[in-house]
Amino acid sequence: MPTSFEWLTTAPIKIRPFKPKYHLTMGLENMPLSELIQMDKTYADRIQLRRNLISEHPTSTRQCNPCAEKAVAELYEWIISTYLPKRFPSTYKLTSAETGSGLRNLVTDKLIPLQAPSSIDALELLGENVDTDFLVLLPSSKAADGSPVYHLEAFVTCFPSGFSTREKCGKPLAAIHNPVPGYASKLERSMDRFFARLEVGKAVKRVNWSITTNDRLFSESGNHMYSDEEPPKPAENAKTLDASGPNIEDEIAKQKLEVVVEDCRLRCERQTLHRLPNTNALVFAFKTYLYKLSEVKDEGLGPALADAVDGLGTGSVPDMAFYKRGVVWGEKVKEYLRS
Numbered sequence: 001m002p003t004s005f006e007w008l009t010t011a012p013i014k015i016r017p018f019k020p021k022y023h024l025t026m027g028l029e030n031m032p033l034s035e036l037i038q039m040d041k042t043y044a045d046r047i048q049l050r051r052n053l054i055s056e057h058p059t060s061t062r063q064c065n066p067c068a069e070k071a072v073a074e075l076y077e078w079i080i081s082t083y084l085p086k087r088f089p090s091t092y093k094l095t096s097a098e099t100g101s102g103l104r105n106l107v108t109d110k111l112i113p114l115q116a117p118s119s120i121d122a123l124e125l126l127g128e129n130v131d132t133d134f135l136v137l138l139p140s141s142k143a144a145d146g147s148p149v150y151h152l153e154a155f156v157t158c159f160p161s162g163f164s165t166r167e168k169c170g171k172p173l174a175a176i177h178n179p180v181p182g183y184a185s186k187l188e189r190s191m192d193r194f195f196a197r198l199e200v201g202k203a204v205k206r207v208n209w210s211i212t213t214n215d216r217l218f219s220e221s222g223n224h225m226y227s228d229e230e231p232p233k234p235a236e237n238a239k240t241l242d243a244s245g246p247n248i249e250d251e252i253a254k255q256k257l258e259v260v261v262e263d264c265r266l267r268c269e270r271q272t273l274h275r276l277p278n279t280n281a282l283v284f285a286f287k288t289y290l291y292k293l294s295e296v297k298d299e300g301l302g303p304a305l306a307d308a309v310d311g312l313g314t315g316s317v318p319d320m321a322f323y324k325r326g327v328v329w330g331e332k333v334k335e336y337l338r339s
Contacts, residue, residue, distance in 0.1 A: 018308040022315035024182045028204040046131045050158045062123040068153035069119045071281035076122035127156035137282040159288040162223030182317035203274035210267050255328045261336045266291045302337035
């Protein structure tokens with residue numbers, strides 16, 4: 001099991017997410033399917049948190065549109081019956097008919113059915129037993145040239161970072177990424193083409209990073225700021241600002257005063273993408289890692305992360321510094337990381 005930053009600096013991920021300038025690219029790397037799910041020493045605590053979140057936010061953490069029911073069943077049966085017991089036999093064990101057929105989670109001592117009663121049950125069981133969020137995408141429409149357009153049709157997400165997965169369900173990739181600066185001009189076409197041609201048996205991964213001013217893993221808003229005319233309606237914990245609104249500089253100054261470095265976290269996502277063989281659905285999955293900034297410094301990565309914060313506004317999409325709220329937390333975080 002990896003310790004703190006091992007997953008960032010050694011195999012299986014062979015890249016660091018910190019670069020001196022932020023360039024909006026897919027940044028994909030091939031990987032074997034055996035590396036789809038990662039385990040670490042936080043598993044027991046994370047699983048308990050995920051169960052609590054699913055209970056507290058049932059409609060926000062999982063949803064399945066009718067068109068995705070077969071894909072969800074395929075994903076569930078492969079993960080539960082094949083992937084988990086073969087990849088992590090010390091955590092998941094198939095049981096015999098005599099003791100009740102299913103997959104025994106040896107950490108929680110829960111018996112997981114090999115076939116779920118419904119799609120929602122399948123998503124809930126995945127969410128409660130795997131520390132990974134899963135999103136199922138299907139080619140639900142076509143572009144003007146006849147190429148497939150992928151839509152989010154099902155999900156179980158316990159750790160959204162500044163967005164509501166429920167509100168994005170059913171939408172195409174372009175609409176899902178609409179708030180992201182530079183997506184339409186720099187990524188949309190290449191992502192659509194890549195999604196359409198990804199073959200069964202092939203899997204890819206990437207890593208991203210952000211800084212949050214709190215330690216909440218479940219965060220449907222508040223981690224981004226928006227420059228469009230109609231920003232998402234903020235929740236109670238939101239720090240959302242509209243760049244076109246009045247007194248924007250005063251609002252940013254006010255939020256800067258609220259930043260407490262000790263509360264800030266480095267939030268990283270290990271993202272993967274692969275295609276299911278029978279339904280041909282795409283599965284986008286991500287595992288979220290959260291670190292105190294003191295842990296970053298202890299690993300000797302403080303200056304590199306500080307340079308990367310500077311680079312948010314000097315790369316290919318300068319608006320990223322606003323979108324990621326770097327204009328709010330940047331000064332205090334950089335000072336701390338370089339001290």
